[in-house]
Structures are given as structure tokens and as C-alpha cells.
Amino acid sequence: MSSTTPRVPGTYVFDAAENRRGRALNRLCGSLKDAENRERFKADEAAYCEEYGLTAEQRDAVLRRDWNRMMELGGSIFYVFKLAMVDQKSMQYLGGVFTGMTTEEFAQALKAGGRNFG
Amino acid sequence: MAEVIWGLATSHVPSIGAAMDHEKTQDPYWKPLFDGYAPAREWMARHTPDVAVVVYNDHANAVDMSVTPAFALGTAESYRVADEGWGSRPVPAVTGAPEFSDHLVKSLIDASFDLTVYQELDVDHGLTVPLSVYCPDPGERWPCAVVPLLVNVIQYPQPTAARCLALGRALGEAIRSFPEDLKVAVFGTGGMSHQLAGARAGLINQDFDRMFLDAIEHDPEKLAALTREEYIREAGSEGIELIMWLIMRGALGPRIRRVYESYHVPASNTAAGMVLFENLSR
Helix, strand or coil: CCCCCCCCCCCCCCEEHHHHHHHHHHHHHHHHHCCHHHHHHHHHHHHHHHCCCCHHHHHHHHHHHHHHHHHHCCCCCCHHHHHHHHHHCCCHHHHHHCCCEEEEEEHHHHCCCCECCC | CCEEECCCCCCCCHHHHHHHHHHCCCCCHHHHHHHHHHHHHHHHHHCCCCCCEEEEECCCCCCCCCCCCCCCECCCCCCCCCCCCCCCCCCCCCCCHHCCCCCCCCHHHHCCCCCCEECCCEEHHHHHHHHHHHHCCCCCCCCEEEEEEEECCECCCCHHHHHHHHHHHHHHHHHCCCCCCCCCEEECCCCCCCCCCCCCCEECCCCHEEEHHHHHHHCCCHHHHCHHHHHHHCCCHHHHHHHHHHHHHHHHHEEEEEEEEEEEEEEECCEEEEEEEEEEEC
């Protein structure tokens, strides 16, 4: 019998089904590796979302920079981070958003040895 | 005949590369990490391999997630340094070892490890940061040729830890059957515990990491028996990268010597581990 995707509280386990669900969102974020695409995105974000075929929910999450929602809608952290980089936001900034902390609090929690879940 | 002279396991956190690229290694935040690398670097500089097989994963940079190979090997003459969105790292392009790669592909597929083969590949921080951990100042070129060995660790189902250890053993045999007198190093990269997203973002599990650092030397079978769920639960959704260390461990013989190890928290969101083994059973 095949395995099932693990369910771990507080954790996104990205699998093929999530990849399929988040495909348009992740393709858009991945395209932002290229400077030319970043300029086109910044010029008209909604039109750029349309071009990549995002669902309405994915589009709204991108336009509002609702990082938690992007992750819920099939985003892969490695792609979503490309969008954060356009905004010059760090992975530690995102860590703060995901955990309800400021960037400084999140960075401090790491410096103190990381967040422990026993 | 070719032989595996040493194995290096190391985290490949992008900010470790950025700290080197921007000359921040003496900043208070980074100094303990880089001080920890120094003795291993000195030893490796005295034991230069001809080729390094670098086991790593791409992070949606050069390998688009429209295709997810479980295991893949590069057979190119050279590999460009990927532009991950903020410009390529200022490090040399990577020189391949195409004939050696061809031999590895044939040997491993003959041994029923059905690898995907990359004839063109840009390499991201997953590969270049470990090279920088090994050699901080390469100048115009890296000290050795490189064979990239990619593992899917970012989309479930990843290969099992047991399969990674078995691949490592087959890799070791494949290396030793290459008819030229090559000195080969094997890098296992990624980890240690970390999780980038979700409510558990910022997870570090030092107890698990310490257990792993010990068992990778003395009891890799114990690590191979852990399920993917256990890796994700204990080491975090990105901590499952640690399965790549088992490929390195498998490629070494049963008799190894721990030359040096370091463990430091944090490197941005990650527990950074490094352990260097000399292979005594060549």
C-alpha cells in the first residue's frame, strides 16, 4: 500500500496535489527571478496575475501580500520567497509573519536556540 | 582505480554564502559559525580531491517544479551558477567531470537506481554554498571538478531515508569501479533541523540534530529506518534535507574517522551542522 502525505500540525507538507493546486501561483512567483518580469509585475500586478491564470483567491493573496494565505493555497515556500524578495523581505520576515511575531522577535527566537516543539 | 578519500556533510543555507560574498564572516553573528569551519577547511585544503560528488537539492531555481526527479545526476562539462533572483553568487562556474559522470550513470542504473540525467543544469546555493564551506577563496576556479547529484527533498513523497543510504552504497561502489586513479570527495548537504513556513516556522530541534550527528558516523542504519514523517515532525519540513547526508555516508566505507565537526544555531532560520569524515576503508 502506498504511503499518505504526512499531516504534521503547524507544518505545510508540499506534495503533488499541492503542487497542482498552487501551480499558477508558484509559476508566477518563479517568473520573478527575471528582472524584466519583476518590472512588468510591478507595473501592473493584477494584470500580471491574470496573465498567469491565478484563481481569484490566489490573486487577492498576492495583491494583499497575505503570505499565510498564499501558503494555504498551494504556495511552495521556495517560490513564495521569490515574491518576498521583490518586496525586499527576508525569510526571517516571513518567519515572523507565519508565527505572529515581528521580524526582530523571530530572529531573536532563533538566536536563543530556535523554537522548540518538544 | 578511483577512491573516496573523504566525505563532508554540511548545511547549505543561502545566507552562509551571502555572508562570505559580502565579507561578513567576522561579524559577531557569523564569526562563531565560520570559526567552527576553520579546522575542517585546513584539513580539506591538504587533501584536495580531483572530483567532488555533491549531493544536494535545487530550490525552485534551476529545476522548475513542473518536473520532480527523485534522483538526478549531472553529466555536463560545466554548470553555470544559477541566478536565484538577486544575481548569481560571485563564485566561479563549476567544472564538470563528464566521463566520470557517464560512468556513474551507467553503474547506478545497472544497479537499478534509475537516475534522471541532466545534460544542462544551473546550480543554485544548494551546491555552491557547500563548495564555499569547503573552499572559501577559490579564486578563478574551484579546486576540483564537480558531479551534481540532485535529490527531491521538497515535494512529498521524497525518497525514503533507507533508499538514500542504499543509493550512497551503490554510489561508493560505482566510484570505486571507475578505472582511473581519481581521488573523490562526496558531499552530503542540507539540514540540519529547520522549518521555513507554517506555525512551526523557526523550529530547531537540537536533541534530534545531536542524535543525527552521532548516528551518521556510528549507526546510519538507525537514521535510514526513520520515516519521512519522523524527519518532518522532528527536524521540520525542510529538515528532511538530512536524508541527503545518508547518501554521502553510504558512499564511504564502514571504517571512517571523524576529522572534525561543528554545530551552530542559528544560520538565519536553520541549525547549521558540519561534519567531516576521512574514509579509512578505501
